[in-house]
Amino acid sequence: SQQGEEDPQALSIQEGENATMNCSYKTSINNLQWYRQNSGGGLVHLILIRSNEREKHSGRLRVTLDTSKKSSSLLITASRAADTASYFCATPTARAGSYQLTFGKGTKLSVIP
Amino acid sequence: ETGVTQTPRHLVMGMTNKKSLKCEQHLGHNAMYWYKQSAKKPLELMFVYSLEERVENNSVPSRFSPECPNSSHLFLHLHTLQPEDSALYLCASSTRTSVRGSNEQFFGPGTRLTVL
Numbered sequence: 001s002q003q004g005e006e007d008p009q010a011l012s013i014q015e016g017e018n019a020t021m022n023c024s025y026k027t028s029i030n031n032l033q034w035y036r037q038n039s040g041g042g043l044v045h046l047i048l049i050r051s052n053e054r055e056k057h058s059g060r061l062r063v064t065l066d067t068s069k070k071s072s073s074l075l076i077t078a079s080r081a082a083d084t085a086s087y088f089c090a091t092p093t094a095r096a097g098s099y100q101l102t103f104g105k106g107t108k109l110s111v112i113p
Numbered sequence: 114e115t116g117v118t119q120t121p122r123h124l125v126m127g128m129t130n131k132k133s134l135k136c137e138q139h140l141g142h143n144a145m146y147w148y149k150q151s152a153k154k155p156l157e158l159m160f161v162y163s164l165e166e167r168v169e170n171n172s173v174p175s176r177f178s179p180e181c182p183n184s185s186h187l188f189l190h191l192h193t194l195q196p197e198d199s200a201l202y203l204c205a206s207s208t209r210t211s212v213r214g215s216n217e218q219f220f221g222p223g224t225r226l227t228v229l
Contacts, residue, residue: 033217042117042203042220043156088156100146100169101218103156 004032004089004104012110019076021107023089024069032065032072033090033101043088046074081113116140119204119221126194127229134189134224136204145187146218147179148203156203162187194228201225 007022023032031050035043049056049065049072056063062075076083086106093102117138126132138145147159161169162181176198178190187204205218 040201040223040225042222043205043218044220045217048217100158100161102158105153105155 004091004102006087006089006104006107008107009105010108010110012112013079015079015081015111015113017079019079019083019109019111021074021087021109023072023074023104025072025089025091026070027091027093029067029091031092032063034061034063034072034074035088035090035103037086037088037106039085046087076109079109079111081111083109084111085109117204117206117219117221119202119224121224122222123225123227125227125229126191128194128196130194131190131192133191134202134204134226136187136189136221138185138187138204138206138219138221140206140219142206142208142219143184144207144216145181145184146205146207147187147189148205150201150203150223151199160189191226194226196228199226199228 004023004025011019013019029051031048033048034046036046037043047058047061047063049063051067060077065072086108088103088106090101090103093100120135144163146161149157149159158171159173160179165181165184176193180188201223203223204221207216207218
């Protein structure tokens with residue numbers, strides 16, 4: 001079953017508005033990561049939040065983590081057209097003695113100028 | 114050149130062709146990954162190499178054959194593919210996977226593969 005699931009699948013907002021994306025996961029984690037993917041390109045790491053952290057900021061990004069609800073949210077404030085991309089959460093999963101990242105299906109964000 | 118590079122960026126091949134995808138990382142990492150990204154499906158982990166040893170083979174069909182000759186290079190050899198193998202193939206690298214999953218992965222731009 002999918003470890004991370006983003007919600008909503010697609011989000012369309014006007015430039016200047018805030019965008020909020022949510023991620024739910026199933027098993028215990030020691031961190032959760034958010035990545036961004038421009039259309040048809042590679043993924044870029046945005047931010048990592050550890051299980052003992054509740055909130056983390058990076059520029060216009062704000063990530064929260066609620067381990068009791070097994071959920072995280074990514075907030076992009078004062079959005080810009082350049083923020084148009086797909087956003088993925090990823091959680092480490094133990095496999096065969098090592099940790100691999102499991103990605104959700106992503107939220108496709110469109111910021112309209 | 115910096116980061117993670119992938120060649121070719123686009124590839125069209127017939128079902129009987131043999132081709133290879135190449136990935137190179139210039140970050141000093143010692144773990145490398147192949148992912149497959151199909152439309153409307155989550156990113157699927159295919160293979161993981163850590164210190165040039167394959168540590169993960171995620172039930173991938175044998176028509177996909179990885180090769181990691183050193184910690185900077187990763188190949189994906191393709192033969193007798195099917196149309197459903199058409200997808201974006203992404204390479205990534207990181208520090209060793211055994212560091213309790215806290216390592217960030219760095220991705221290449223991907224190879225868009227079309228199988229006719």
